[in-house]
Amino acid sequence: MEYENLKNELLALVDTGLKYARTVDNQAEFELYLFYRNRAMVNITQGMVDATDGIIEGNATRVAKENQVSFASSSGISIDRIKRSINEATASLKSLSVKDERFKGFCEPKKPSKEGAFTDEILNIGKDELISYANALIREGKECDKKIHMVGSSCEAEWGGFAIGNTRGLQEASRSAVNSCDVYCIAVKGNERRTAYRYDISRERLIAPEGLGEKAAQKALSLLGAKKLDKTMTMPTIWTPDAAAAYLYASLGQSARGEYVVEGRSPLADKLEKEVASSMLTVIDDGQNPSGFNTEAVDAEGHPQQTVTLIENGKLQSFLFDTYYARIYGTESSGSCSRPGRPFGSALPYETSPMVRPKNMEVRPGSNSLDEMISSVDRQAVLIVDMPIGIFHSDVATGEFSAVASSAFLIEEGEKKWPLQPISVAGSFYNGFKNLIDVGNDLEKTLLTVDTPTLAFDGFSVVG
Amino acid sequence: MLDNLRECVQLGEKLGAKFVEARYEDLVLRALQRTNDVWRDIILKSRAGIGVVCYYGGASGYSFTSTANKSSMEASVSRAFKMAKGSAKAATLKLDFDRRPAIKSRKSDTLSVKDHPRSEDLTYKTDLVNRAVDTARESGANISNITGRYGELYGQKLFTNSEGSVIDWNFELVDLRCTVTSKTVAGHLVNGADGAGGTRGLEYYKSPGTTPEDIGKKAGSNAKEQLKAKACPAGKFRTLVENRLAGVLAHESFGHLSEGDFVAVGGSPLSGKLETRLGTRNATIVDHGTPDISDIGGLWLPYDDQGTEANKTTILDEGILKHYLHSRGTANYLKQKPTGNCRAIHFGFIPIPRMTNTYFDAGNLTKEEALELLDTGVYAIQSSGGQVQADGSFVFKAIRGYWVEKGEIKNPLREVSLSGNILNLLSNVEGATKDLHLYAGYFGGCGKGGQAPLPCGLGGPELIVDDVTFGGQAG
Numbered sequence: 001m002e003y004e005n006l007k008n009e010l011l012a013l014v015d016t017g018l019k020y021a022r023t024v025d026n027q028a029e030f031e032l033y034l035f036y037r038n039r040a041m042v043n044i045t046q047g048m049v050d051a052t053d054g055i056i057e058g059n060a061t062r063v064a065k066e067n068q069v070s071f072a073s074s075s076g077i078s079i080d081r082i083k084r085s086i087n088e089a090t091a092s093l094k095s096l097s098v099k100d101e102r103f104k105g106f107c108e109p110k111k112p113s114k115e116g117a118f119t120d121e122i123l124n125i126g127k128d129e130l131i132s133y134a135n136a137l138i139r140e141g142k143e144c145d146k147k148i149h150m151v152g153s154s155c156e157a158e159w160g161g162f163a164i165g166n167t168r169g170l171q172e173a174s175r176s177a178v179n180s181c182d183v184y185c186i187a188v189k190g191n192e193r194r195t196a197y198r199y200d201i202s203r204e205r206l207i208a209p210e211g212l213g214e215k216a217a218q219k220a221l222s223l224l225g226a227k228k229l230d231k232t233m234t235m236p237t238i239w240t241p242d243a244a245a246a247y248l249y250a251s252l253g254q255s256a257r258g259e260y261v262v263e264g265r266s267p268l269a270d271k272l273e274k275e276v277a278s279s280m281l282t283v284i285d286d287g288q289n290p291s292g293f294n295t296e297a298v299d300a301e302g303h304p305q306q307t308v309t310l311i312e313n314g315k316l317q318s319f320l321f322d323t324y325y326a327r328i329y330g331t332e333s334s335g336s337c338s339r340p341g342r343p344f345g346s347a348l349p350y351e352t353s354p355m356v357r358p359k360n361m362e363v364r365p366g367s368n369s370l371d372e373m374i375s376s377v378d379r380q381a382v383l384i385v386d387m388p389i390g391i392f393h394s395d396v397a398t399g400e401f402s403a404v405a406s407s408a409f410l411i412e413e414g415e416k417k418w419p420l421q422p423i424s425v426a427g428s429f430y431n432g433f434k435n436l437i438d439v440g441n442d443l444e445k446t447l448l449t450v451d452t453p454t455l456a457f458d459g460f461s462v463v464g
Numbered sequence: 465m466l467d468n469l470r471e472c473v474q475l476g477e478k479l480g481a482k483f484v485e486a487r488y489e490d491l492v493l494r495a496l497q498r499t500n501d502v503w504r505d506i507i508l509k510s511r512a513g514i515g516v517v518c519y520y521g522g523a524s525g526y527s528f529t530s531t532a533n534k535s536s537m538e539a540s541v542s543r544a545f546k547m548a549k550g551s552a553k554a555a556t557l558k559l560d561f562d563r564r565p566a567i568k569s570r571k572s573d574t575l576s577v578k579d580h581p582r583s584e585d586l587t588y589k590t591d592l593v594n595r596a597v598d599t600a601r602e603s604g605a606n607i608s609n610i611t612g613r614y615g616e617l618y619g620q621k622l623f624t625n626s627e628g629s630v631i632d633w634n635f636e637l638v639d640l641r642c643t644v645t646s647k648t649v650a651g652h653l654v655n656g657a658d659g660a661g662g663t664r665g666l667e668y669y670k671s672p673g674t675t676p677e678d679i680g681k682k683a684g685s686n687a688k689e690q691l692k693a694k695a696c697p698a699g700k701f702r703t704l705v706e707n708r709l710a711g712v713l714a715h716e717s718f719g720h721l722s723e724g725d726f727v728a729v730g731g732s733p734l735s736g737k738l739e740t741r742l743g744t745r746n747a748t749i750v751d752h753g754t755p756d757i758s759d760i761g762g763l764w765l766p767y768d769d770q771g772t773e774a775n776k777t778t779i780l781d782e783g784i785l786k787h788y789l790h791s792r793g794t795a796n797y798l799k800q801k802p803t804g805n806c807r808a809i810h811f812g813f814i815p816i817p818r819m820t821n822t823y824f825d826a827g828n829l830t831k832e833e834a835l836e837l838l839d840t841g842v843y844a845i846q847s848s849g850g851q852v853q854a855d856g857s858f859v860f861k862a863i864r865g866y867w868v869e870k871g872e873i874k875n876p877l878r879e880v881s882l883s884g885n886i887l888n889l890l891s892n893v894e895g896a897t898k899d900l901h902l903y904a905g906y907f908g909g910c911g912k913g914g915q916a917p918l919p920c921g922l923g924g925p926e927l928i929v930d931d932v933t934f935g936g937q938a939g
Contacts (some may be wrong), residue, residue: 030506042547044915046729047556050913051547052814054528054540069503075530075811088508095586098503127550140500150730186854193733193855232699263499264608265645267653347812347914351493351509353821389851390859390881397609397645397653402881402935404859422884426698426935429880460696463933 001036003123004311007173007214010034010077013059017082017373022062024090029458031106032078032086033300033339035059035350037160040235043128044138045152053127054158058350060339061089062106067099071353077355077357087142105334106301107323109170113288113304115139117204122177125157125206133209137183144270147224148217149193152187155179157205162350178203181215182447187220191224194223194419196386196407199447200456219385223407226419229382229424229464236381236437237425238373238411238456245386245450246363252283255451257338257356259326260349265397267430271316277315277433282364287335292360293449296333300354305335310361311433322356335359363452366439370454373438374416381461388425389449402426423464427457435459465490465845469624472516472541479516483626489811491619491635492582495906498593498612504837506586506587511619513811518544522558523551524793524815531705540748556681557729559793561802564681566628567771574634575764577665578733581616581638584666589614592669595676596642596683603684606691608653609645612680614638615661615906617776617797619920621769629771636663637763637919639906644679654878656687657846657863661905662921663757663764688866689876696934697879702841702883703932706835707901709847709862711922714749715822717858717886722779722787723912724750724794724806726854734785734889743783746927748825751789752776755821755902755921757915762821762902762921764870769815770806777803781891782811791817803883808914815895816913821904821921827896829928834897837928838873844882844916846932849908852886859883859935874895896925 014032018191021030036057043050059082060073074081132325134153141151145271161175182199198212223341238245260266260435267278287305289295299305301323309317323338338357346352368376374383388403404424410417440454469486477485490512497505513530514537525547527540580591593612602612623631639661645653660674668674706711726732734742753765753774770792777787788798788864791806794817807818829837843866850860865877900922904937909917 002900040547042551044554045731048550048559048725048729049523049555050526050694050814050816051523051549051551052528053543053547054525054526054812056812057530068506070506070508072508072510075513078531081530084510088510092506092586096503096590098498098506098590100502100504102502118859127547131550131554152729152731160912195854232707263611265653266650286830287777348511348810351511353505389853389857390861390883393849393851393859393861393881395655395848395863395879397655398879399653400879402859402861402883402933404857404881404883405854406853422855422883422885424698424859424881424933424935426881461935463700463935 003175005432006161006175007163010036010161011173012173013077013082014163014165014171015036016079017086018167020083021086024086026061026416029106031062033162033164033350034197036077037158039158040127040153041156042134043154044435045136046150051127055134056348058348059085060350061085063089064103065093067092067101068096068105070096073351080222093396102328104327106166106168107170107303108168110304112172112297115174115297116176116292117290118177118371119204119205119445122179123159124446125179130155133181133207137181137209140182141217144217146223147187147189147221148185149188153183153437155181164298170302172298174298176203176296178293179207181207181209183216185217185220187224189224192224192430194220196223201336201447203241223294223419226421228421231259232463235462236377236379236456236458236462238381238383238454240385240454241442241444242387242446243384244452244455245446245448246391248450248452250391250394250401250449253358253361256319257331258319259356260319260396261319262328263326267399268316273315273343275314276316277311278294278312278436279312280366280439281311281433281436283311283361284309285320285358285361287359291303292358299337300339300399301337303333303335303337305359308334320358321353321354325349325356345411352368361450365441365443365453367441368438370440370442373440373454373456374411375414377411377414382423383409383416399429401429409433420464423462425462426462431459432457465622466624466630468537469622472537472820473626475538476516476545476709477626481520481548483519485517485625485770486514489618489619490621493614493723496589496593496614496884498597511810514540515811516544517814518548520636521552521555522560523548523555523660524814525551528811547710555749559797560637561792561796563627567631567773569631569633573766574682575663577636577663579667581618581666592640592676596640596680599677599680600642600644600684603681604644604646605688606646607644608647611643613641613907617906624772625771630765631771633766637904638664638666640669640676641907642683644685646691648691650736654676654690655686655863656683656690658682658769659905664762686864690878693876693878695866696842696877698934700931700933702838702930703930704838704843705927706845707924707926708903709844710824710924710927711903712847712850712860714824714924715819715920715922716860717852718749719751719819719822720852721856722789724788724790724798725817727788728794728797731854737785740785740792741783742785743780743889744893746827746895747780747783747893749779749780750776750825751805751819751822753820760900760902763904763919765820768804769807769808771907772802772804772806774804774820789817807918811919813915818890818910818912818918819920822903823902823922824896824924824927826898826900826925829895829897834895834926834928836889837895838868839871841870842877842934843873856886858886883933883935894930895927896927898925900925
């Protein structure tokens, strides 16, 4: 398929599939989803190369009848494969004896929103360019310093789209293309090994790998000479954008999801229009941000994607919903239905039944620079400069997290001092929002589809 | 389909590839989820596709298709070859390997189960979930949510290569889980969970300890107990690590570092440390593709996705590093034998070194002796996963636990993360219990290189470890 004709071709298949579905059971309600994505990727680590070039294509059917709903997917988008998922979903339905009384039908047709930014330059990236970019990243990192013992890079270009249709008359499609690169460097001194990475990702321009290798190497070098914190205490922690993005995605990115709200697993469920955070915090989820990686004209069930204010000046404003959970909650869908891709989705998104996920979260920046934030801390504190490990192994219900920050510095007397050996940071996500002490002005786009500046919290336990 | 795969191999060789592997999978994945009284997911996935690896000049190129027609397969072979040829110029670390005699699989390579999930209807499986959820409700207190899940994955895996190997076997996996969320008087939410899975027939859910009622009861009572649990103190403590958690530790914090690709490029702290003492004599870590499942549980993987037969690989033998986990290329590069660890999550990915069933080997302590040896510290139980970094730093989550004083179990503890550096931890393993259990499941799995979740087995005995960092509540 060509990018230009992709939507029309997918929509034609959806139409054919739905016509077939009606012949299978004209009393049932059907929804058909088709996915097509062309993906090329090159990984180079210390001269070891992995390269993949292929097309991911598949389809999924949801069928509903008398408050029973079933889902079936199959790889491929040929009519035969589409018929297979229709037939299997219908067969499952017939053998079911379980009902979902809350199901009130699939998404109603509405005018679609806009696709995100696009450049056709991404369509023309070939394997040679990807290999060349990956090599350039490695060269830069290696040439930076003899203490850089290992450099790895990967470059990726992908484009494609999806189409969705249902027997309520909805038939929509959306396309996107994105290219990305990343580089990581390991600096070694004696028995000490410190890792750092940098990346670039865009849907509106070609990636710019220049300088990333050197930045990653310099960052890894800056972490050498780490000292033990040698303390167990509660202290302020300052999270730069990559770390802050992980915090936001693991906390609000989960607890704002309609399924957790409706099912009683989100501690925010009964806090709408209440203070849940410091008044410094405003967070939106913008499904229409042109440069957002998850921006599409419609979400994964065909509802137009939107901009949703989650927290405004510390007050909880709304949750994220798809049609199913919105109807239970008594509101409208926020266009947040997903069959997850970025950042933690399946490589075969059509296999995932629709669920609620943030699209592109964004924190409103404050006024202080990182240096000003550091200098304003009058106690010992910790600066976390990369995503801590383990932060996603937290549970939405408890909100309690414990993560290890391997890239951290001690702050003392308002100054950034030396790097620290890995420290454990623990606490409650939700208390953290209330104990937010500063929001930086350094807004950055991150790999986690969260745009955020640096955030500073008080009250977490630190062990090192 | 085998003829199609053979044609892929021939075409790749004709294009100029030095070696070609072609594989096909035709899998069925089913997931059922009931949340409270609502059936949220009744899911069936039919996953079929072909993957082709072409080797050229010490590099590999991979492509795949889910369309099993001649033109799609030819296009895939061509893409794989072009990627390999383009990569060869950039590949300074060559992962060639020697040819070996062709391997032919046997029918007996597929583990036979009594009650295969394909032979039972949907109602049978929804009933398993219903029974777990209903029992959990009876066993819990102040419940705000109960979720019951059933998953199954089975189907054909077919492989051939330039050596003429023909491997044809069937993967099989079932899983039943229950999670209960309860609300404390103060309004905090706490969890309890239990589950059982692996390469088993559905008769497994008739065995004592793994019936739906047993699973639901444990999930409900664990959540009920958590209502009164205290926060774990932050700091460093002696710990008794329960076997599921010990498995996560073996997998996340050591197993990944022993994978041949990390080792070959020098990215692992285990690189160049063969025959070096890394842990105490109580620390033996094994990866085994075909464990005795009827005895200890786990996942049955007789071949990897590169056509290598399963092995039992002792990675760490009484504290001494003995072996890494390999693909054919990394084994050749590091001058060791292939271990049958080259796996891909599905046809959309190239196989890479991954674990199969990874665990600490059993010791000689009884549970009572282990508690006595622990003396005072934390008994950390169950896990919701973990993560490791290239320097050996790890963090993993225990979902519940107990504070132990002088060998006696005291108050329950809430979920807590354990962290540290694996090389330090191995030198602090003081003992292991006799009981060895492996766990595997449909839900969750291992992640690496964008390939997640890959089903793996993990587990072990219970371990006594000194000086573990707990990220609890600072006093």
